[in-house]
Amino acid sequence: MERIGLIAGNGQLPFLFAREARSRGLEVIAVAHRGETDPALEAEVSAFTWVRLGQVDRIVRAFQKAEVKRAAMAGGIGRVRALTEAWPDLGAVRIISRLRSFRDDTLLRAIADYFEASGVTIVAPTDYLAQVLSPAGHLAGPRLHPAQEKDVALGVEVAALLGQADVGQTVVVRNGHVLALEAVEGTDETIRRGGKLGGKGAVVVKRCKPGQDLRFDLPAVGPRTLEVMREVGATVLAVEAGKTVLLDAPQLFQAAETNGVSVVAVP
Structure with missing residues (x-):
């Protein structure tokens, strides 16, 4: 074998x-x-x-x-x-x-x-796990309204700059303001910090670093991510389509529907 x-x-x-x-x-x-x-x-x-x-x-x-x-x-x-x-x-x-x-x-x-x-x-x-990579589009929860779409676009832009510096993959945004950038603390603590600063309605964006080697450190989200977002009242999770691992996707989507969290995957 x-x-x-x-x-x-x-x-x-x-x-x-x-x-x-x-x-x-x-x-x-x-x-x-x-x-x-x-x-x-x-x-x-x-x-x-x-x-x-x-x-x-x-x-x-x-x-x-x-x-x-x-x-x-x-x-x-x-x-x-x-x-x-x-x-x-x-x-x-x-x-x-x-x-x-x-x-x-x-x-x-x-x-x-x-x-x-x-x-x-x-x-x-x-x-070996192409099936766990996120498809593009709206995945779960309510549809985004225009202000949330603008926050997602800002988060994607800032996350690309953060990735160019090889610092982290996660950005938290609300109403056009960047609340938190991921560094050594990891995604969960970044979400908590951003949520505490911005209050309910925060938008969480997670994406690959530009030029990322796909052999390691791909961004991943799962039900745990949604649980941390629920703690601080974050309402949108945006990930990079085709390059983000969705862990336990059915549970992730169910948690999003239950808690009113929008999950989207953008190019």
């Missing part, structure tokens, strides 16, 4: 990837990050190894031992945890020593290059 590696982070994407790969007749060899990956993933794969953040060579050895030639990165890694709890091994030190900056895409590409030099090609998880 052909094998594929899974470098697992947090959330549901590692589960979706593992199940789809198995349905295609692949044997999934997973490496999971302590403090990030759900331990229940072990039941979904053929082999399962725990590592700490920064243990790059341990991942390489696990894949080489299992004769894995291809692997995908699926699921997020909390940026704060990456800053405070990493245990860099010699492989990580070698990667870091060659970098001129520590921006997300630069670091992830360098890690992928290191794996490939060790005989493991990094592929995009969405090569």
